[in-house]
Amino acid sequence: MLEAVLDGVVVVDREGCIELLNTEACRMLETSAEAAGGAPLARVVDDPAFGALVRSVLETGRPAVQDDRCLARRFAPDLVVDVAASPLWNERRETDGVVLAVRDRTIQRSLADRVAERERLSAYGTIAAGIAHEVKNPLGGIRGAAEIIASRLDGEEKLRDAARLIVREVDRIRTLVDDLMVFHRAEALNLAPTNIHRVLDDVLELLSMDPLATGVKLERSFDPSIPELRADADRLTQVFLNLGRNALQALDGQGTLSVQTRIALEQRLPSADGATLLTVQVSLVDDGPGIEPRVLEQLSTPFFTTRRGGTGLGLALSRHWVARHGGSLLLESAPGFGTRVRVLLPFDGPAEEPHEPA
Numbered sequence: 087m088l089e090a091v092l093d094g095v096v097v098v099d100r101e102g103c104i105e106l107l108n109t110e111a112c113r114m115l116e117t118s119a120e121a122a123g124g125a126p127l128a129r130v131v132d133d134p135a136f137g138a139l140v141r142s143v144l145e146t147g148r149p150a151v152q153d154d155r156c157l158a159r160r161f162a163p164d165l166v167v168d169v170a171a172s173p174l175w176n177e178r179r180e181t182d183g184v185v186l187a188v189r190d191r192t193i194q195r196s197l198a199d200r201v202a203e204r205e206r207l208s209a210y211g212t213i214a215a216g217i218a219h220e221v222k223n224p225l226g227g228i229r230g231a232a233e234i235i236a237s238r239l240d241g242e243e244k245l246r247d248a249a250r251l252i253v254r255e256v257d258r259i260r261t262l263v264d265d266l267m268v269f270h271r272a273e274a275l276n277l278a279p280t281n282i283h284r285v286l287d288d289v290l291e292l293l294s295m296d297p298l299a300t301g302v303k304l305e306r307s308f309d310p311s312i313p314e315l316r317a318d319a320d321r322l323t324q325v326f327l328n329l330g331r332n333a334l335q336a337l338d339g340q341g342t343l344s345v346q347t348r349i350a351l352e353q354r355l356p357s358a359d360g361a362t363l364l365t366v367q368v369s370l371v372d373d374g375p376g377i378e379p380r381v382l383e384q385l386s387t388p389f390f391t392t393r394r395g396g397t398g399l400g401l402a403l404s405r406h407w408v409a410r411h412g413g414s415l416l417l418e419s420a421p422g423f424g425t426r427v428r429v430l431l432p433f434d435g436p437a438e439e440p441h442e443p444a
Contacts, residue, residue, distance in 0.1 A: 092110065093189045094113070094187070094188035094189075095108045095110070095111055098140050098183055099182070101126075102126055102127050103124055103125065103126055103127070104122050104130060105123070105124075106119070107119050110188075114165060114167070116159050116160060117130055133155065136186070140171060140184045143172070143181070144181050144184060147175075147181045149170065152169045153169075154168070154195070157188075166190075167188050167191060168191055169186060170186070171185070221263055228256055229256040229257070232249045232250075232252035232256070233249070235249045236249035276320065276321075277318055278317075278318075279315070279316060280315050280318075282312060282315055282322070282368065283310075284319075286308070286326060286345055286368065289326045289327050293327070293334065293343075296334060298331065298337075301340050302337050302339065302341060302342070304342075305342060305343070307344065307345070309347050311349070312347055321407045322407070322411070325407050326368070329401075329429075332400065336375065336377075341374055344370070344372075345369070347366065347369075348367055349364065349366060367428055367431075368428070371425070375422065376419045376424055382419055411432075413429060413430050413432060414430045415428070416430070
């Protein structure tokens with residue numbers, strides 16, 4: 087019966103040692119029933135919250151639940167799990183152990199995050215349309231007035247320079263507005279069979295010539311079995327070039343940037359008809375200083391940047407173009423432990439194209 091249960095089941099005795107695991111629990115915990123039998127739970131599960139949950143049930147005799155726990159793993163991507171703990175009683179009705187039911191919520195969380203990401207991109211599009219309407223017309227008038235002033239200031243070189251500065255700044259603001267309008271316009275992708283490794287080789291070649299790459303070791307680890315994808319090679323180049331430059335800026339002339347590809351069997355993306363698609367994962371991993379959690383939460387917000395002179399649109403635009411391919415962009419980082427960006431792309435091309443805005 088336990089082998090037929092879709093959740094992972096772990097039985098723990100009063101001393102906190104494992105008595106039994108089913109197959110699903112072994113998969114999630116990356117162990118076997120033989121190896122884990124009799125071992126303390128803390129040795130198998132590297133999360134003190136599991137031990138605290140067991141102690142709480144043993145002390146109170148009442149069930150307890152924890153949702154959305156991150157289950158760290160050594161040889162596979164981390165999982166998001168819900169954990170329910172129930173007491174086991176002996177013949178004297180004393181709490182004699184605990185049963186843990188561990189439910190893998192990784193795919194559901196991934197899909198929920200993807201829906202939330204699409205909603206954010208849609209909101210950015212609405213904001214962009216409002217900005218364009220309210221800003222671009224006045225900018226045209228300001229630019230025209232500055233050009234007229236500059237043409238009539240004979241002999242007033244400083245004033246002419248000031249008028250030209252106004253023109254340049256207006257053009258810069260217009261460019262930012264045009265970049266932001268990408269979220270609102272449903273620009274068609276130029277889809278074609280694409281060798282993802284050829285795209286990444288071109289990106290690495292461009293990154294190697296960037297002055298920021300001086301002192302940085304560029305590595306690649308590609309899975310040669312990955313077939314061609316239906317994708318827009320130019321847009322993907324734009325995405326990976328932006329992500330690579332972000333990593334180089336974080337490394338600041340020392341460290342390693344590794345680009346890796348693999349087929350992510352545990353991560354599937356939904357198609358337009360609701361089916362799940364096999365996924366190729368492209369990871370950019372650096373061993374730089376990492377990112378503070380409060381900054382990490384805001385990095386994909388347009389115009390948020392920690393870099394002097396940055397526009398704060400690069401990562402948001404990368405997410406946009408990955409989403410337009412039917413994929414997802416995941417950012418993982420911690421201070422002192424570097425940063426990993428994972429781009430997930432479906433083998434079956436993009437999800438349903440968004441409709442042209444009315």
